[in-house]
Amino acid sequence: MSGVTLVNLWMKNGAEIQRKTVDTKPFITNPRAVEKCARYVDTDLNRAFTPENLSASGGKELPYEVQRAQEINRLFGPKGSPEAYDVIFDLHNTTSNMGCTLILENSKDHFNLQMMNYIKRAIAPASCLVLLNEHPLLKYSTSRSVAKHPVGLEVGPQPQGVLRSNIFEAMRVILKHALDFIALFNEGMEFPSCTVEVFRVSESVDYPRDANGNIIAMVHPNLQDCDWEPLNPGDPMFQTFDGKTIPYQGTGTVYPTFINEAAYYEKQQAFVTTRRETLVASAIRKA
């Protein structure tokens, strides 16, 4: 509920997100899901921005979120066009112990990489990690992908339907620094070349299941809440309902995240593995 609450506040009073050189528009992407206090009504909006959906005919007969994706694409896109918005900050919460996480989709987006670097420095010693979701199979058609520079913001842990003050404030602070960065860029500041540590999505790991698809093990207590910590081959990964430990059997150290996220049970994902990488961001300055 952090994003929904912040956007509702900003729609009443936008002073906090106004910057002289930046045009901002707070927006609730899925008002019917908000009303139901659910992730979605018909289909996951944050997977709905495919070329097929965005060009589908059918109007009011289409699933609610497909209609909504088309509307968002009209308002903030069209996706991939020069008219599209420059940046969308997609505000999300997770039940996973991920802290503040910024999600990027493109390792060559130097504007976004510079923004990540700026935010990470601005909030230090608090930490903010960058998840790079640039994977041929695991990348999905997000709402934010309508903009030229999509930025996901994922803050947790927070249960669904709950507003926690610490998570709310963490999200608010990140947004403040992100808007400050854009304002500075628009005012002509030069950002010199820098490096940014990212966690690149590697693999999606499902819960162990029986032949009928029923889950037969839980995230192991040693792994639960240990998002971003190293998982080595042989480390406990799952615990079956009769108490057996299932170890991780990959080849080398990975950094799991989105561990035991509520919304991903239906996506058959217990966590994703990532690998650490350092990216170089080129210097940028407004043309």
Next chain:
Amino acid sequence: MSGVTLVNLWMKNGAEIQRKTVDTKPFITNPRAVEKCARYVDTDLNRAFTPENLSASGGKELPYEVQRAQEINRLFGPKGSPEAYDVIFDLHNTTSNMGCTLILENSKDHFNLQMMNYIKRAIAPASCLVLLNEHPLLKYSTSRSVAKHPVGLEVGPQPQGVLRSNIFEAMRVILKHALDFIALFNEGMEFPSCTVEVFRVSESVDYPRDANGNIIAMVHPNLQDCDWEPLNPGDPMFQTFDGKTIPYQGTGTVYPTFINEAAYYEKQQAFVTTRRETLVASAIRKA
């Protein structure tokens, strides 16, 4: 998801909940809500066991949970009759940091008080607190109220839609001891008089709201996750979205619980206050 997962396991293999002298029946009260991964479909089942609902005519036209309440009352009741089941353990999870909590509805139920005493001793040094929901206005018509000795089991924190191994195991262990107690009682063991510390529900506290009913403050970070800890007059209670602290202004120390429970936003409850009390349980022995 702890209760649902345990009951599904026990329906496949009940060895763990079998005791020689005890007849047990694992049961999913609201299968359509389980399927939707929601608390309920039409109306809250755990508030539905009123005399009006249980005697309502209308059959398939009634709200789903009212139909279901009537069915449960036929299977395990009728409520208030000699034919009703002796004990129902109602397995719940909460997003609040309540640990293991047993919920009673009647301070004169010496069988249940003896059971609480047994469980508390059996799981020590782990702790298990007793919430006494015996309040003329705040008591509600629970599913478990169909049985002669209703016992609520509330374990948290766990987000909705998530299965955490620590919460799952905690619930499982409490149930084990509860069944052991019943078996011992049925075998004729005498339980001598004892005292049981309980937290008696005192008041329901809503989130601060504006004239339109919108929430304008969050649980204060000093209170969040501090279920069962003393809250004194003047202590921070809520934090408004513009950073102001709202202190607790009651008369004397209370022990809040169900702090920031997801399912209670719709019930306009940020937490309940309780007061500590020591009850005396008479000696019991099977007649």
